[in-house]
Amino acid sequence: MTQVLDQARKITIPTKQEEEKMKTLSDFLLKLVKDEVTKHSEVVSVELGGSYAKGTWLRGQMDLDIFVKMKKETDEKTFEEIGKKIGFSSMKKFKPYVRYSEHPYVEAEVKGVRVNVVPSYDVEHGNWKSAADRSSFHTRFILETFDQTKKNEVRLLKKFLKGMDIYGAEIAKEGFGGYVAEVLVHHYGSFANVLEAAANFTSGQIIGNPTKKFETDLILIDPIDSNRNLGTAISTQNIGRFMLSARAFLKKPSLVFFTGTKLIPNAKNLKNIIIVKFNYKWRSPDIIWGQAKRGATALSGQLELAGFQILRKSVITDEKSEAAMLFLLRSPVIEKFMVKNGPQIYRRSDSDNFIAANSKNMLTWIDNDGKILSMKEREFYDAKKFLQFLLKKNLSKSGIPSGISLDIKRGFKVIDGSQVTSKSIKKALAELTSTDGLVFSSHK
The missing domain is CATH 3.30.460.10 (Beta Polymerase, domain 2)
Structure with a gap:
């Protein structure tokens, strides 16, 4: 090492x-x-x-x-x-x-x-x-407690986090910010010690001395403010990537953990990708990232309600004029027919209501457990067509934030993974469809 x-x-x-x-x-x-x-x-x-x-x-x-x-x-x-x-x-x-x-x-x-x-x-x-008021106190704290060796240990940790693509506290990344890296080195003493600790984090790991209860995957207390949890801004996925990266590096140290690797989209998964792409009027990057993330969460929920299974989702923006919401589905096309589960036949009122509500379905019957079942044809069984209808005809009920509703009204495209030409979307596509060999290392 x-x-x-x-x-x-x-x-x-x-x-x-x-x-x-x-x-x-x-x-x-x-x-x-x-x-x-x-x-x-x-x-x-x-x-x-x-x-x-x-x-x-x-x-x-x-x-x-x-x-x-x-x-x-x-x-x-x-x-x-x-x-x-x-x-x-x-x-x-x-x-x-x-x-x-x-x-x-x-x-x-x-x-x-x-x-x-x-x-x-x-x-x-x-x-x-x-x-922002804490910032000058943060600076003073680091200058008073860190010598040059420790500062360089922070630099190693920051470079490692960058190499693993989990550096940055902004909403676009939801990763480990610079001050978080400094506090981790302050607590554990060195880069290597931070990785040793991260490799063994437990759920709700507490670092520091909190004066109140926090409920996040990682609880990292600000040394100058015991009421502040620096772990709040870090996503579960990025905490997981950090833990697995630390384990992989400790098993087999390599410079590539600091320089990073370029992911290539997995062609086998591209057919299961659906992308909603739109242009927007320029606004602060922090705002468009937040709006796009909330939009992706809303559409993911709508897809699930329609019967599609979402495995992963992501958003990307070039921070100029283009944004996209990406979804990896188990399958973009599902069964044309769906079976609705009804009540037991012994529940008279519920049975009557279920039969009345499903009277126009193509088939209704009682199964071997005494439950009433009813089969109907789905309105949509193609995810692309579902999203096109939802965003064009029913946008107000889609859950899309009002901030990007106007952008989508002006125009959008629903495409699959094989139709991507944008450089920024291709990068997001690679992250969504590929396994990071460094993070998911199999070295024993």
Whole structure:
């Protein structure tokens, strides 16, 4: 393992050139924000946060978080307005746009570096008014408790999580965020120790000292706030991938766990894929991802009610104008006829009601257990045709969020896996139809 980790450090720890670039760029961008801040008396200070400020950022992955701290008396509406105004004004040369967490913040890309200008309140420890208020305390905590060795252990863990495609706390990924990686290393001491622990996680695993009860698959307590569970944002699937990846790496360490592998769609499963594809008017990535995920859940429920069995579902968006909801079905075409189970013949009232409700069915009979059964022809037995009808004729009852209903009204396509041409949808298709050989390793 030592040799593999030495190799991983070479592709994980930033070069001197990258460090110099980030220092120059952070000074420049910090000044742009500070110049704008002078126009607003509500602002107390401006400071760097995130992985760069903590010294846990990855080689080739340069992000910069700039926090605008406002007086705690500032009302929420003013807080959001000033936050956006400062963000847009300071980043105006770099095509800024709004993203959303608990509150809106401004993001831009400057010389290949993603920059976030985030409003927060200047509060005392524990008196949080917004989620972003903890960030400066997180930075201080890491700087006070981590030496350079530990920071590099965090980098190894982040790179591993990226390689396994489970890195990122945003709604698009529902994975392990940067601060989660830092807290795991803080708790277990090293990258290897984190993997040893993850390989043996139990259901409802508790890491840290909670002061209240949480009900999530992984309970990871924020060291600076015992009431906050960092595991809430991590999906069950990603926790599972982390556990299996840890076990596989410990059995047979390899650099490929840090670099990742490219999945290829399994042709055998493509015939069972149904995709609802649509274009949307641009909005914050966090919003469209959330809407698409809720839409996929709604359509999955409708398909199940219609008799189709959903094995897996996924969503994808290019974060510009295209989105899709993908479903892997046991079969996209089911039996033309369905049998409805009725009551026992001894339950007179229920029997009468069942017979009346199914009087027009093609066949009704009593089985050997004394139950009344009735066979009818399904209205839809082809999943593609069902979704086309539902979205075209019955959209209001589909459960699709209102946020994307208008987009779907403007037009959509229902296609199968073999008809995909979009690069982003192909990637989602590969993840949905293929077995990840690294995660599901059979090494003993």
